[in-house]
Amino acid sequence: MRPKVILFGDSITEESFTNGGWGAALADHFSRTADVVLRGYSGYNTRWALKVAARALDGVCEDGEWPLALTVFFGANDASIHDRSSGFQHVPLDEYQSNLRSIISFFKERWPTTVIVLITPPPIDEDGRLSKCRNPFGDDASGLPERTNDSAGAYAKACIAVASESNIPVIDIWSKMQQFSGWEKSFLRDGLHFTAPGNKILFEEVVKKLEESGISVDTLPVDLPPFSEIDPKDPLKAFER
Amino acid sequence: MRPKVILFGDSITEESFTNGGWGAALADHFSRTADVVLRGYSGYNTRWALKVAARALDGVCEDGEWPLALTVFFGANDASIHDRSSGFQHVPLDEYQSNLRSIISFFKERWPTTVIVLITPPPIDEDGRLSKCRNPFGDDASGLPERTNDSAGAYAKACIAVASESNIPVIDIWSKMQQFSGWEKSFLRDGLHFTAPGNKILFEEVVKKLEESGISVDTLPVDLPPFSEIDPKDPLKAFER
Numbered sequence: 001m002r003p004k005v006i007l008f009g010d011s012i013t014e015e016s017f018t019n020g021g022w023g024a025a026l027a028d029h030f031s032r033t034a035d036v037v038l039r040g041y042s043g044y045n046t047r048w049a050l051k052v053a054a055r056a057l058d059g060v061c062e063d064g065e066w067p068l069a070l071t072v073f074f075g076a077n078d079a080s081i082h083d084r085s086s087g088f089q090h091v092p093l094d095e096y097q098s099n100l101r102s103i104i105s106f107f108k109e110r111w112p113t114t115v116i117v118l119i120t121p122p123p124i125d126e127d128g129r130l131s132k133c134r135n136p137f138g139d140d141a142s143g144l145p146e147r148t149n150d151s152a153g154a155y156a157k158a159c160i161a162v163a164s165e166s167n168i169p170v171i172d173i174w175s176k177m178q179q180f181s182g183w184e185k186s187f188l189r190d191g192l193h194f195t196a197p198g199n200k201i202l203f204e205e206v207v208k209k210l211e212e213s214g215i216s217v218d219t220l221p222v223d224l225p226p227f228s229e230i231d232p233k234d235p236l237k238a239f240e241r
Numbered sequence: 242m243r244p245k246v247i248l249f250g251d252s253i254t255e256e257s258f259t260n261g262g263w264g265a266a267l268a269d270h271f272s273r274t275a276d277v278v279l280r281g282y283s284g285y286n287t288r289w290a291l292k293v294a295a296r297a298l299d300g301v302c303e304d305g306e307w308p309l310a311l312t313v314f315f316g317a318n319d320a321s322i323h324d325r326s327s328g329f330q331h332v333p334l335d336e337y338q339s340n341l342r343s344i345i346s347f348f349k350e351r352w353p354t355t356v357i358v359l360i361t362p363p364p365i366d367e368d369g370r371l372s373k374c375r376n377p378f379g380d381d382a383s384g385l386p387e388r389t390n391d392s393a394g395a396y397a398k399a400c401i402a403v404a405s406e407s408n409i410p411v412i413d414i415w416s417k418m419q420q421f422s423g424w425e426k427s428f429l430r431d432g433l434h435f436t437a438p439g440n441k442i443l444f445e446e447v448v449k450k451l452e453e454s455g456i457s458v459d460t461l462p463v464d465l466p467p468f469s470e471i472d473p474k475d476p477l478k479a480f481e482r
Contacts, residue, residue: 001299001300002300011468014272014273015269015272017258017265017266017268017269017272018265018269019260019261019265019266019437020260020261021265021269023268024258024259024260024262024265024268024269025258025260027258027264027265027268027279028256028258028259028262028265031255031256031258031279031281032255032282035278035279037276038268038272038276039464040272041273041465041468042467042468043468043471044468047477048471048476048477048480051477051480052465052480055465056464056465058242059242059243059303062300062303088473088474088476089476196260223280223297224282224293224296224297226283227252227282227283227284227285230284230289232329233329235289235329235330236288236289236292239289239292239293
């Protein structure tokens, strides 16, 4: 049975199989070695994620089967500014941390050997939010973006702290993206969600983090004989094993 | 538990999660309703597929769980010309049909309600094969392509006949692509494998065929409350159900 890599997160996870998406790229990367399972829930914060964690992953693994890895990627919605148009998605910083701890504990208890990778919220391009975001609850006339980069940064730092105390790997995508000049428009299509180059950055970070945890296409068993190992003079021999 | 759509085929299935791929597009299409499971095996023909069908799908479904749908997409390798450089992948036309019948029977017996969709081999751009294909067994000095469009067409017709006698849906991608002028270069990147527009054509055909069989995002249950159904004034209410 092929091992599984589960992606649990918000809209940036839910849309990760669109053109150039980081989830699709992972599925392609592991095309003969692992199944990538999509569990993305647009708009969700950690408060809601904690409510649904058991139901979301129900039936993904058989009894006794533990996934290889699980990415937990929430915070972009928690970090919404509480008194602006997406305030109902906001979760206070200390509750965000406590929710992350509970989500990690839940999965650690259920799947003790699974590599859990936390991903911080991405940076926010406030100009992109104002110009590209279709505000679904347009009664906020303040003209201020419903998310800010400072707030996302505070949640990123809090996420890293939880990973550190829990001794699990974390991808600081908030900092990583901002290492590149022009990240605002090149990596984010609406100030929050990823362009294809933004997706590529995250894909590469996930692959690197999994490799550091011992999960790599070079070491995972390949599902059925690869074409390169089939002898043109006696093809069926490869299938006798 | 989310239902599954399984993609079983050769390299055009294996690489279906690359950028713009039809498999990734399906996973995105069903992002909240079904899991798309990749079982693509580069280079495989129906003879080899039949040998591995049980092992390839082992553990994908729990006992008593039947997938929603399964695409079976082989024939591009079977149709290789027998005395040219990919001859060891060739399978005679009548054996191709009998192998397809056996593969269908195997899955029908195992999963009686699963919608099985056959996909014919795609058309071949012989010029593209000669100019773009890196021949892995370069001892054929004939200068003739290892695949021809006529041969692929004969296998496509044979595939349609098997679908018809088995009363299961079939996608005639061989004919479909050739309805568009310039299909040779716009849909095929090396005379055989798909470009992004080629992938899009197949994705749309699969969605259409599944819809005709009653499988649609409009009718499948959505996994957990969609963001649009969460009340901003009382978000947690949505999670009490």
